Amino acid sequence: MTLIVEMVHFPSPHPKVHLFVVTYMSNGLKVKGLLAEPKAEGNFDGFLYLRGGIKNVGMVRPARITQFASEGFIVFAPFYRGNRGGEGNEDFAGEDREDAFSAFDLLQTHPRVTGRIHLFGFSRGGVMALLTAIEKEVTSVVTWGGVSNMILTYDERKDLRRMLKRVIGGSPYKHRELYQWRTPLYHLEKIKVPVLIIHGKKDHNVTIEHAYQLEKGLKQLENSVETWYFDQYDHYFPPAINRQIVKDLCIWMKKQRS
Numbered sequence: 001m002t003l004i005v006e007m008v009h010f011p012s013p014h015p016k017v018h019l020f021v022v023t024y025m026s027n028g029l030k031v032k033g034l035l036a037e038p039k040a041e042g043n044f045d046g047f048l049y050l051r052g053g054i055k056n057v058g059m060v061r062p063a064r065i066t067q068f069a070s071e072g073f074i075v076f077a078p079f080y081r082g083n084r085g086g087e088g089n090e091d092f093a094g095e096d097r098e099d100a101f102s103a104f105d106l107l108q109t110h111p112r113v114t115g116r117i118h119l120f121g122f123s124r125g126g127v128m129a130l131l132t133a134i135e136k137e138v139t140s141v142v143t144w145g146g147v148s149n150m151i152l153t154y155d156e157r158k159d160l161r162r163m164l165k166r167v168i169g170g171s172p173y174k175h176r177e178l179y180q181w182r183t184p185l186y187h188l189e190k191i192k193v194p195v196l197i198i199h200g201k202k203d204h205n206v207t208i209e210h211a212y213q214l215e216k217g218l219k220q221l222e223n224s225v226e227t228w229y230f231d232q233y234d235h236y237f238p239p240a241i242n243r244q245i246v247k248d249l250c251i252w253m254k255k256q257r258s
Contacts, residue, residue, distance in 0.1 A: 003106045005030055014066035016040065021084075022076070026102040027095070029087040033078035033103060034060050036069035037112065045116040045139070045254070046107035047073035048132065050100055052123025052145075054090055054163065055083065067243075068120070071250040074113050078103045092167045093127040093150065093182040100132045118253045121146050123206055123235070130184035130214075133191045140256035141191070142249050144198040145206050145235050148214040150182040156207055188217045194224040194256045196249060200233030226252070 005023040012019035020035045038044060047068055052058040060077040069075045078099045081088035090096050107117050116139040121129030126146015133141045147153055151172045154164055165171055172179040180186055195218055199211040211227065218225040228245070230237070237245065 003102055003109070007035070010034070010062065012036075012066055013063045014070055017066040017069045019062055019066060022106075023086075024102060024106050026078075026081065026088075027098040029081055031078060031081050031086040031088070031099050031102070032084050033076055033099075034062065034065050036062075036065045036075040036077075038069055038072065038074070043112050043114050044072055044074045045118060045257070046110065046113040047075040047253075048100065048104055048107060048117060048119050048129075049075055049077035050119065050121040050125035050128040050132070051077060051080070052121075052125045054092055054124065054167070058123060059083070067246055068250065071247065072254075073118070073250070074107065074110060076103050076107050090167070092124065092164065093131065093147075094168065094178075097128060097131045097135075100128045101135055104132055104136045104138070116257055118142070118256070120144070120249075123147065126206070126210070127182065127184060130188075130191070131182075133193065133195075134184055134187045135190075138193055140194050140196070140253050142196045142198065142253065143211075143214070144245075144249075145200065145203055146197070146210065146214075147206050148183070148210045149185055150179045151176070152209060152213070153206070154179065156209075157205075185213060185217050188214075188223070189221055191218070191223060194226070196252055197225065197227045197229075198245065198249065199227075200230045200235065200237065202232065202234040205235040 003024045010019040018037045082090045119129040119141045126143035
């Protein structure tokens, strides 16, 4: 049974990629996302793009999605519940993780997607990607500037504390279990696929400590993990470097095919 309720063509910024706004079902809610398909014939690996931010901050950009699709993937990027006309309320790696899980299922049932689906998470999307890898049988995971520890996020980002308390239900010092539930570091043994960690060492939005903790946890479990750390960059990489890393990580993903 298809999860897709509606697909509407959206103007594509790339001449070789079709773009659609998709309404799909996620745990009883109608949620929206962006689907990018190469115009070329044939089947392609699936690519689940998990955005950062919350609400309109960090919203999915068509140019970014088509950039990955042009590298030979069918890409789906959920907006998360409560956004762009979707039902429900965003929960910052809480119940809205179901939007990522259902998006994975959507790709899995796509008629042109091979049996391989890769996960990509940027910033807050790093948590979403890791939670999905814990839950689903994926092919590989890339986290770029990704959050891995929600308690650490609360400690580091004083500017986000009011939002985190409102969305999650309090601070980690009164409701630690709510933050632990959103922290994939406690369940890394369930990730059985290669993980690539990309992070700028000057990142102040999501510090390099998130990457170090994830790397350490995966290595302790003898999981396959590769790190691309950049001394000179922060949360946002220069456009030319960004484009090259996109090409490089797509090559890395394709090498992980089993």
